[in-house]
Amino acid sequence: MHTKFLPRPAVSLVTTSRSPQAGAGSLPAGEPRLLHAEVVDRLRDRIVRGELAPETKLNERVLCQELGISRTPLREALKYLASEGLVQLLPNRGAVVAALEPGRIKQMFVVMGALEALAGELACANASDADIAEIRAMHYQMVAHYARGELADYFRYNQLIHMKLVESGGNGVLAQSYRSLNAHVKRARYMANLSKERWDKAVEEHEAILDALVKRDSTRLKALLQDHLGNKMVVVMEALAGNEPGKP
Amino acid sequence: MHTKFLPRPAVSLVTTSRSPQAGAGSLPAGEPRLLHAEVVDRLRDRIVRGELAPETKLNERVLCQELGISRTPLREALKYLASEGLVQLLPNRGAVVAALEPGRIKQMFVVMGALEALAGELACANASDADIAEIRAMHYQMVAHYARGELADYFRYNQLIHMKLVESGGNGVLAQSYRSLNAHVKRARYMANLSKERWDKAVEEHEAILDALVKRDSTRLKALLQDHLGNKMVVVMEALAGNEPGKP
DNA sequence: GGAAGAAATTTTGTATGCATAATACAGAAG
DNA sequence: CTTCTGTATTATGCATACAAAATTTCTTCC
Numbered sequence: 001m002h003t004k005f006l007p008r009p010a011v012s013l014v015t016t017s018r019s020p021q022a023g024a025g026s027l028p029a030g031e032p033r034l035l036h037a038e039v040v041d042r043l044r045d046r047i048v049r050g051e052l053a054p055e056t057k058l059n060e061r062v063l064c065q066e067l068g069i070s071r072t073p074l075r076e077a078l079k080y081l082a083s084e085g086l087v088q089l090l091p092n093r094g095a096v097v098a099a100l101e102p103g104r105i106k107q108m109f110v111v112m113g114a115l116e117a118l119a120g121e122l123a124c125a126n127a128s129d130a131d132i133a134e135i136r137a138m139h140y141q142m143v144a145h146y147a148r149g150e151l152a153d154y155f156r157y158n159q160l161i162h163m164k165l166v167e168s169g170g171n172g173v174l175a176q177s178y179r180s181l182n183a184h185v186k187r188a189r190y191m192a193n194l195s196k197e198r199w200d201k202a203v204e205e206h207e208a209i210l211d212a213l214v215k216r217d218s219t220r221l222k223a224l225l226q227d228h229l230g231n232k233m234v235v236v237m238e239a240l241a242g243n244e245p246g247k248p
Numbered sequence: 249m250h251t252k253f254l255p256r257p258a259v260s261l262v263t264t265s266r267s268p269q270a271g272a273g274s275l276p277a278g279e280p281r282l283l284h285a286e287v288v289d290r291l292r293d294r295i296v297r298g299e300l301a302p303e304t305k306l307n308e309r310v311l312c313q314e315l316g317i318s319r320t321p322l323r324e325a326l327k328y329l330a331s332e333g334l335v336q337l338l339p340n341r342g343a344v345v346a347a348l349e350p351g352r353i354k355q356m357f358v359v360m361g362a363l364e365a366l367a368g369e370l371a372c373a374n375a376s377d378a379d380i381a382e383i384r385a386m387h388y389q390m391v392a393h394y395a396r397g398e399l400a401d402y403f404r405y406n407q408l409i410h411m412k413l414v415e416s417g418g419n420g421v422l423a424q425s426y427r428s429l430n431a432h433v434k435r436a437r438y439m440a441n442l443s444k445e446r447w448d449k450a451v452e453e454h455e456a457i458l459d460a461l462v463k464r465d466s467t468r469l470k471a472l473l474q475d476h477l478g479n480k481m482v483v484v485m486e487a488l489a490g491n492e493p494g495k496p
Numbered sequence: 497g498g499a500a501g502a503a504a505t506t507t508t509g510t511a512t513g514c515a516t517a518a519t520a521c522a523g524a525a526g
Numbered sequence: 527c528t529t530c531t532g533t534a535t536t537a538t539g540c541a542t543a544c545a546a547a548a549t550t551t552c553t554t555c556c
Contacts, residue, residue, distance in 0.1 A: 032339040032517090035540070036327060060508075070541045072320070075509090076327045079284060083331035085424075091280040092547055094508060107421040111366070118362040173355040176333075177425060280547090283510070308537075318511045323539090340517055342538060 035069055039077035042067065047086050047097055048183050050190040054100040058087065084180060098184075102240045105188050108181050109233040115166075115178050116229055117222045122169025124218040131168035132213060135161055139210050146203050151194065159186075161206070165213070185236065192239035201231065283317055287325035290315065295334050295345055296431050298438040302348040306335065332428060346432075350488045353436050356429050357481040363414075363426050364477055365470045370417025372466040379416035380461060383409055387458050394451050399442065407434075409454070413461070433484065440487035449479065 043063075046052045058078065060071050067074065078095045081087040088098050123131075142157035159182075166178045194202075205228045212221035291311075294300045306326065308319050315322065326343045329335040336346045371379075390405035407430075414426045442450075453476045460469035 034337075034339050037337075037339075061506085071508090072540055072542090076324055079324045079328045080331045083328045089282075089285075091282050091285075092508065094548095104421060107419045110370075110419055111363070111422050111425060114362045114366040115359070118359070122358075171355045171358055173352060173429070174359050177359060177429075181421070181425075319538090320510055320512090340538065342518095 035073035036076035036080065039067060039069065039073055040080045043077060043081060044084070044086060044183065047081070048186050048190075050187060052097050054097050054187070056097040058095040058097065060094065085184065100188055100240065102237060105185060105240060106233065106237060108185055109229060109236075112178065112181050112185065113226055113229050115174060115181070116162075116225045119166040119169050119171075119174060119178065120213075120221040120225045121218050122171055122174070123165050123213060124216040124221055126170045127165075127168035127213070131164070135164050135168070135213065136210060138164065139206060142206065143203060146199065154199075155189075158202075158206075188236045188240055189232075192236050194235065198231070198235055202228070205231070283321035284324035284328065287315060287317065287321055288328045291325060291329060292332070292334060292431065295329070296434050296438075298435060300345050302345050302435070304345040306343040306345065308342065333432065348436055348488065350485060353433060353488060354481065354485060356432055357477060357484075360426065360429050360433065361474055361477050363422060363429070364410075364473045367414040367417050367419075367422060367426065368461075368469040368473045369466050370419055370422070371413050371461060372464040372469055374418040375413075375416035375461070379412070383412050383416070383461065384458060386412065387454060390454065391451060394447065402447075403437075406450075406454075436484045436488055437480075440484050442483065446479070446483055450476070453479070 043052070052058070060074055064071055064074055078087055078089070082089045082095070086098050087095050089095050138157050138161045142154055142161060145151075145153040145157060162182075163175070163179070167175045169175075205224065209221065209224045209228065212224055291300070300306070308322055312319055312322055326335055326337070330337045330343070334346050335343050337343050386405050386409045390402055390409060393399075393401040393405060410430075411423070411427070415423045417423075453472065457469065457472045457476065460472055
């Protein structure tokens, strides 16, 4: 697998032009977006998508050139991502993309199970009818993509549904915790090749989940979510076991 | 309440002397401890203990002087703490200690409830006898401090017990998530004045919790932990409601 | 040829400098 | 006295400079 960075010609995030050498600012900017925050989002995205593979060394000079910024905001972003657990800081030796240890991912699934169960409970109790209608709409979108075999779009709606479900319980802390763990797990999922059978089953499970939510059947929803997540865990863990039997 | 910083004469964290102007390093240092990491720990501690009160403005120049470092590692530390949610970054306006919104704290208790329930389950299943013996020992220490009316020490052992219980389930991700939420909640608890009755009851609850753990009665332990946490929530929420009826 | 060690290079950690945004302050107008 | 406006001050965001550590490269010796 490639670990080399693409020689992108430093498209540069700098738009607000606060830098000493820069010439002219432009956008009126309703809300100032700081560089480190932008970099956090970009790097997190690249890590989650697997473009920055686990254990990739993050060379500051290279990243700075790619992003068209100086080391200061980059290093701030790395600290932020380290706190999220997506980056590991090695004192005096820089930063690397966090490893994807199967044991740790499994632990994350267990915790996410507890969070999703709680989320299901809260959603049944607190979700508005509009929330549920939105989830139903996303569900049908997802099923449509499934029918057409469009995996990427299926995944996207799948994620949207799970996030919306978690959010509609009205507990922002829960949503935040879930999102954070989910980012880690998503990294692993990019390796997992969904089998046709598993895909079929996952859609079935989603049908049942939607049904339980509509009926606000908390007990059943919790059980279904647990089951769904458990199955997903199996798939991901298998993929993970297959993709790194021995680290070279 | 004081929000002003103490004029500490810059005791300086700099020991490794990598700075341009610094004179001499000293400690052989088995493992290099970086400045930003040190600052993260210090600031987090001050925030959790309430020495840096909620919504306190964090002036970089002042903190730099207090810590005896330059702005670079300080700002890195602030980014890290922002990711933990203990600090809020205001673009172009610096950083403030995160507010203690009762609604949010309540949400945290709900999530911690789910995590503790899981922790209880895992502890019953996975804790070694040595783990349980350690918890028991800490429990008796705690009770001794309770008997002597030593609140601070009681709290310390209380925390140790809860953390050990969470850790002995063997799920590091769970422990990490719990620790993070706990830091936030601890901030609130520093305001809560435990009544004698509540204290008595809390110790009773702990007796029952220990008993359930020793017997590895997962179902009962979960229920007891939920109850215990729920009671603690009531106390904290009352204190929080009392201490900020109107923000000046 | 390979191991060991020294010098050169790169990389990281921290401090500092500079430009812009934000705030405090002063004075004028109402 | 309050409110507005323009200016001085301060604070923040980013870039850069420099020193120590780590890594690589080049010798040297066996």
